[in-house]
Each structure stands twice: as C-alpha cells, then as structure tokens.
Amino acid sequence: MAEIVLDQVTKRYPDGALAVQEVNLEIADGEFIILVGPSGCGKSTTLNMIAGLEDITDGELRIGGQRVNEKAPKDRDIAMVFQSYALYPHMTVKENMAFPLRLAKVDNATVEKKVKEAAEILDLSQHLDRKPSNLSGGQRQRVAMGRAIVRSPKAFLMDEPLSNLDAKLRVQMRTSVSRLQKQLGTTTVYVTHDQTEAMTLGDRVVVMRGGVVQQIGAPQFLYEQPANLFVAGFIGSPSMNFVPATLENGALRSVIGDVALTDRVRQLIEGADAPREVILGIRPEHFEDASLVEPAKLSAGGKFTSQVDVLESMGSDKYAYFNLTGEQAASAELQELAADAGSDDVPGDGISLVTRLSSASSAVEGASADIWFDADKVQLFDPSNGRNLTYTER
Amino acid sequence: MAGIGGAETPAKKWGWGVLNTVVVIYALLPVLWIVSLSFKSSKTLADGNFIPREWSLENYQNIFSTSEFTRALINSIGIAIIATAIAVVFGTMAAYAIARLDFPGKNLLVGVSLLIAMFPQVSLVSPLFEIERSLGLFDTWPGLILPYITFALPLAIYTLSAFFREIPWELEKAAKMDGATPGQAFRRVIAPLAAPGVFTTAILVFIFCWNDFLFAISLTSTEQSRTVPVALSFFTGSSQFEDPAGSIAAAAVVITIPIILFVLFFQRRIVAGLTSGAVKG
Numbered sequence: 153m154a155e156i157v158l159d160q161v162t163k164r165y166p167d168g169a170l171a172v173q174e175v176n177l178e179i180a181d182g183e184f185i186i187l188v189g190p191s192g193c194g195k196s197t198t199l200n201m202i203a204g205l206e207d208i209t210d211g212e213l214r215i216g217g218q219r220v221n222e223k224a225p226k227d228r229d230i231a232m233v234f235q236s237y238a239l240y241p242h243m244t245v246k247e248n249m250a251f252p253l254r255l256a257k258v259d260n261a262t263v264e265k266k267v268k269e270a271a272e273i274l275d276l277s278q279h280l281d282r283k284p285s286n287l288s289g290g291q292r293q294r295v296a297m298g299r300a301i302v303r304s305p306k307a308f309l310m311d312e313p314l315s316n317l318d319a320k321l322r323v324q325m326r327t328s329v330s331r332l333q334k335q336l337g338t339t340t341v342y343v344t345h346d347q348t349e350a351m352t353l354g355d356r357v358v359v360m361r362g363g364v365v366q367q368i369g370a371p372q373f374l375y376e377q378p379a380n381l382f383v384a385g386f387i388g389s390p391s392m393n394f395v396p397a398t399l400e401n402g403a404l405r406s407v408i409g410d411v412a413l414t415d416r417v418r419q420l421i422e423g424a425d426a427p428r429e430v431i432l433g434i435r436p437e438h439f440e441d442a443s444l445v446e447p448a449k450l451s452a453g454g455k456f457t458s459q460v461d462v463l464e465s466m467g468s469d470k471y472a473y474f475n476l477t478g479e480q481a482a483s484a485e486l487q488e489l490a491a492d493a494g495s496d497d498v499p500g501d502g503i504s505l506v507t508r509l510s511s512a513s514s515a516v517e518g519a520s521a522d523i524w525f526d527a528d529k530v531q532l533f534d535p536s537n538g539r540n541l542t543y544t545e546r
Numbered sequence: 547m548a549g550i551g552g553a554e555t556p557a558k559k560w561g562w563g564v565l566n567t568v569v570v571i572y573a574l575l576p577v578l579w580i581v582s583l584s585f586k587s588s589k590t591l592a593d594g595n596f597i598p599r600e601w602s603l604e605n606y607q608n609i610f611s612t613s614e615f616t617r618a619l620i621n622s623i624g625i626a627i628i629a630t631a632i633a634v635v636f637g638t639m640a641a642y643a644i645a646r647l648d649f650p651g652k653n654l655l656v657g658v659s660l661l662i663a664m665f666p667q668v669s670l671v672s673p674l675f676e677i678e679r680s681l682g683l684f685d686t687w688p689g690l691i692l693p694y695i696t697f698a699l700p701l702a703i704y705t706l707s708a709f710f711r712e713i714p715w716e717l718e719k720a721a722k723m724d725g726a727t728p729g730q731a732f733r734r735v736i737a738p739l740a741a742p743g744v745f746t747t748a749i750l751v752f753i754f755c756w757n758d759f760l761f762a763i764s765l766t767s768t769e770q771s772r773t774v775p776v777a778l779s780f781f782t783g784s785s786q787f788e789d790p791a792g793s794i795a796a797a798a799v800v801i802t803i804p805i806i807l808f809v810l811f812f813q814r815r816i817v818a819g820l821t822s823g824a825v826k827g
Contacts, residue, residue: 203719226723251734255725309723459795
C-alpha cells in the first residue's frame with residue numbers, strides 16, 4: 153500500500169497530439185479515486201501511465217515516495233483490472249489467479265493459500281478448475297479482480313471494469329467493488345465514463361476533459377460546487393439544466409422566470425466579476441410544483457408556466473420535461489457534453505428542461521403546469537469560458 | 547446456418563450429399579488407385595483392376611531393398627524438418643513484430659516478403675544453380691534448405707501474423723502488470739495461444755518443402771541430397787523393359803504417410819476458438 157503522486161504528468165504522442173496535460177494529483181494511501189470524463193479525455197492514458205504501460209512524456213510519477221517513471225510495470229508492484237478482463241484463456245481460474253504469484257516465485261503452499269483466500273472473498277471457490285470461456289461475464293470479472301488482489305499490491309488500477317456487464321449486474325458488482333476496496337484498504341485508481349459509478353464509488357473524483365483536469369473533489373462537493381460548466385453538466389443524472397440568462401440590477405432574467413438574486417449568490421458573483429449575459433444552471437431537484445410550495449418560500453424563487461411535454465412518474469418522484477421557447481444556452485463545454493451523450497443530433501430547438509417534482513404534484517402530461525424554482529440554488533456560469541461564477545470552496 | 551439458402555428441404559440435403567460424394571470421389575480416386583497399384587504384383591500391374599487380384603508387398607520390398615529410396619527418404623525428412631524449424635522460428639518472430647510493433651519499414655518488409663512469395667520459382671533456378679555451384683552448396687542439404695526457407699518464410703510470416711493479430715493485446719498488458727518480463731509474457735501467455743497458428747504454419751511449410759520437385763531436381767545431382775520426389779523420377783525397372791510403375795506407386799504411398807501423420811498429430815492443436823473467453827465474447 154502506498155500513496156501515488158502525479159506531478160505535472162504529461163503525455164504527448166510522437167505525432168504531437170497532447171493526450172494528458174500537466175496532471176497534478178495526490179492520491180492518499182488507501183484512497184479510492186475515480187478518473188471520469190467522456191471518451192478521449194485522457195483518463196485511460198493517465199491510468200496507463202500510472203501502470204507503466206505508457207511512457208510519461210513529462211513530469212514525475214511517484215509511488216510510495218519513489219520516482220517510478222522509468223520502472224517497468226512489473227517493478228511497480230501494482231495490479232490492474234482491464235475492461236475486457238484479459239483473462240488467460242488457456243489457464244483455469246486457479247492458474248489465472250495464481251499467475252502473478254508464480255511469476256513472483258512464491259512457494260506452492262503460499263500460492264494455494266492466497267488463491268483460496270481470494271476465491272473465498274470473491275465467491276469463486278467452486279469455479280477454480282474451470283476455464284474462462286466457461287464462465288459468465290460476472291464471474292470473469294471476479295476472476296480479473298481475484299488476479300489483482302492475490303498478491304496484495306501497492307495499488308489497484310481499474311480500467312472501466314464494469315462496463316461490459318449488463319445493467320443489473322453492474323449495480324451489484326459496483327457495491328462489491330466498493331466493499332472489497334474498503335475491506336482491503338488498498339489505494340485504488342478507477343477509470344470510468346459513467347458518472348453514476350464516479351458518484352457512488354469514489355472518495356474523490358477527478359473530472360477530465362481533453363487531457364486537462366477540470367476539478368478534483370469529493371463526489372458531493374463536485375455535485376454542489378462544480379468549478380465549471382463541463383463538470384456541472386457531466387456530474388448528476390439527469391443532468392443540470394442550462395438556460396441563458398441576463399443579470400440586471402441584482403435580478404436574474406430568463407425564460408424560467410425573473411428572480412432577485414439572493415444575498416449569497418450576489419456576494420459570490422460580485423467577487424467573480426460577472427458579465428451581463430450568463431448561463432443559469434439549476435438541477436432538476438431544485439424545481440417544484442408551485443402549488444405545493446409554502447407561500448412563504450414561493451417569493452424566494454422564480455416561477456414559470458408551461459405545458460408538460462413528458463411526465464415520468466418514478467413512484468417517489470415525478471420527472472416533468474418541458475420544452476421552452478428561446479435560444480439554447482451555447483458554449484463549447486455544453487456542445488461537447490451533448491456530443492458525448494449522443495444528443496447533439498437529436499432535433500429540437502428551444503430549451504429543454506428536466507424538473508423533479510414531488511409525487512404529490514398534480515402535473516399532467518400535455519397540460520399546463522406552474523413550476524417554481526429555488527433562487528438560492530442557481531449556479532451562474534460565464535458563457536465565454538464556462539467558469540462557475542457562484543463557485544465557492546466553502 | 548439455414549438462413550442462407552432458405553429452409554433445408556430433404557431434396558436440398560440429398561443434392562448436397564451427392565455433390566459432396568462426387569467431390570470426395572474425384573479427389574480420392576487417384577490416391578486409391580496409387581494405393582491399389584502399389585499392392586499389385588508385377589504380373590498383374592497393368593490388368594486395370596481396381597482391387598488387386600493378387601496382393602503382394604513386392605513393390606515395397608523393392609524400394610526398400612536399395613539405398614536409392616531409403617537415402618532419399620532420409621534426405622527429405624531431414625531437409626524438410628530443418629527448413630520447417632528454421633522458417634517457423636524466424637517467421638514467428640517476424641510475424642510477432644509485424645502484428646504488434648510499429649517500426650519504420652514495416653510495410654516494406656511485408657511487401658517484400660509478399661513479393662518473394664509471388665516470384666516465379668522457375669526463373670530463379672538457373673541463377674541459384676550458378677550461385678550454389680560457385681559457393682560449393684550444390685548437391686548439399688544446405689543447398690536445398692536455404693531456398694526452401696526463402697520461399698517458406700513469407701508463407702510463415704503471413705499465416706502467423708494473422709494469428710498474432712487475433713490474440714488480444716490486453717493479454718500481454720495483463721501479463722506485464724502481473725509481473726512478467728516481455729520474455730515471460732511471450733513464453734507463458736502469447737506462445738501457448740499462438741500454438742495452433744504455429745502448428746498450422748509448420749504443417750504448411752513442411753508440406754511445401756516435402757513436395758518440392760523443382761529445386762530438388764535442379765540443385766541436386768547425387769543420392770547425397772536427392773529428395774524423394776526426385777528419386778521417384780529416377781526409378782527404373784531392373785531392365786529397360788520392366789515397368790517401374792509399381793515401385794513408384796509404393797514410394798508415393800510411403801511418402802504420403804509422413805504428411806498424413808503430421809496432420810493427424812497436430813490437428814488436435816489446431817482448434818479454432820482457443821482464444822474465446824479471454825475477453826468478453
């Protein structure tokens with residue numbers, strides 16, 4: 153076990169393409185850290201550099217206080233779980249798990265013991281003599297985990313280990329990965345493009361975009377205080393709503409209603425030198441059916457009336473979708489997020505809005521509804537660079 | 547399976563069955579004819595019966611009674627095995643590099659090896675003859691092994707690089723992460739998985755060397771290095787009126803046996819889908 157430090161780590165390919173740019177990251181001993189971002193953001197490259205499968209162009213990587221830039225993967229004492237599992241098809245489950253120990257020339261008795269322990273932890277004991285081709289996806293995934301844990305390495309690296317599983321199994325394995333990591337207390341770096349995994353698994357999350365770290369922090373902090381539009385739009389499901397808005401005399405005007413800025417928001421944007429035209433971001437749960445809001449609170453927020461486009465009742469909540477007329481909020485970050493989600497080519501103009509209403513709401517699909525939002529929960533972004541104007545370290 | 551031609555009707559099944567039988571008979575009849583000839587005695591050799599009326603081992607005794615054939619057999623086995631071993635070893639390394647690495651001149655290497663494979667061998671016979679005579683390689687084992695390797699290597703590189711490409715690269719990365727040196731990763735992970743490819747290639751190369759007649763007849767002159775296909779052509783009867791067809795048939799049967807053994811021995815290893823289960827499939 154050890155801490156991992158990335159000091160200005162950069163990866164530049166021979167053709168000049170910059171895959172990862174000056175990543176600074178200190179991963180504490182035993183920490184579970186998530187690298188997340190859309191495809192091509194450099195998260196896997198970063199992981200491969202930690203693993204030693206790719207050279208580091210610039211900067212320094214230290215594991216347990218020692219510079220390891222020049223060390224081969226086998227001398228770094230870290231284990232990796234691959235997206236494809238990469239099990240050796242000609243070996244049985246037992247031989248697969250024993251392989252790292254055999255290479256380390258561990259004596260037979262110890263190998264037997266360690267493999268048995270790992271198999272028990274992962275519930276693989278009855279499959280030890282089978283070949284990977286005879287295992288289900290979930291079992292293969294567990295063998296891959298087993299191969300990583302048998303030799304008690306300094307750190308685990310996981311490259312989207314759950315993305316090949318079907319949805320139900322993924323949720324199951326997610327909890328068992330988390331449990332396993334807590335149980336073993338081994339430093340873990342986990343790469344995913346799935347923001348739910350990022351939110352639920354990690355002690356801290358690193359959001360990357362185009363090879364650059366956007367923000368590092370605890371999942372809840374990233375959710376509440378995204379540093380920029382990209383993080384705001386990436387973290388959270390359904391994602392944050394973005395609406396173009398205008399700041400005028402301490403008031404915020406937009407298609408979802410005009411509101412006076414609360415003191416908290418005003419203080420933050422005064423310090424941030426906000427432009428007149430901003431992008432207003434607000435999460436679905438900060439909306440409510442206006443008829444269910446206490447009259448005292450009603451004035452502390454904005455209100456709009458529109459026809460409910462689609463209504464999804466989840467039992468505990470209702471998700472109401474609206475399509476408001478007006479210009480969509482435009483910025484490079486939002487475009488990239490839309491492209492990653494595959495929604496950039498979905499036709500539709502106007503502003504689409506997702507709101508989460510209480511299940512007591514009487515909103516009906518196709519009918520008009522009065523929707524209120526909490527003015528204190530708005531986040532304001534600078535459209536030119538995506539910076540969060542209401543960001544605070546707290 | 548059934549999708550291509552629509553439903554599988556009995557008529558269709560019969561049609562295919564008949565067609566298959568015709569093809570098999572067409573392919574095997576000459577072979578069986580040779581086998582039949584080899585067991586006929588010299589008197590009944592030309593009687594035109596498919597099943598010998600008089601079974602005899604006379605022809606087999608004849609060919610093994612002189613050194614002409616036995617010596618050629620030893621030459622053939624030795625030359626083919628050495629050439630195969632060398633071609634497969636070098637071919638494996640080259641194919642691995644081509645499948646895995648990006649190095650300058652890679653396309654050139656592939657192109658040149660393809661060019662060699664395409665080159666009409668007959669146009670090389672005279673220059674090779676001259677070269678080998680001046681180098682003292684004429685009528686020696688190396689004199690045949692060298693050209694065989696030259697022509698077998700492109701074949702080996704081609705088949706093997708296709709096999710290496712099939713092996714997921716992540717397996718090698720995984721082996722590295724598990725603490726293997728590049729050598730260990732190759733020996734314990736890649737080589738076992740590439741084995742079917744290596745054996746397939748070995749069989750192809752062996753058959754190529756074993757069957758060659760052109761180089762063998764042009765670059766040899768004595769029993770010292772003459773291979774079986776050539777020796778066969780030198781078979782004569784004990785007098786000029788005796789037909790050597792029986793001996794030739796027997797020798798042909800004998801030299802087919804190693805090939806059959808070779809294929810039977812290795813076919814178990816040539817199991818497709820060995821890599822299934824390595825990655826999610």
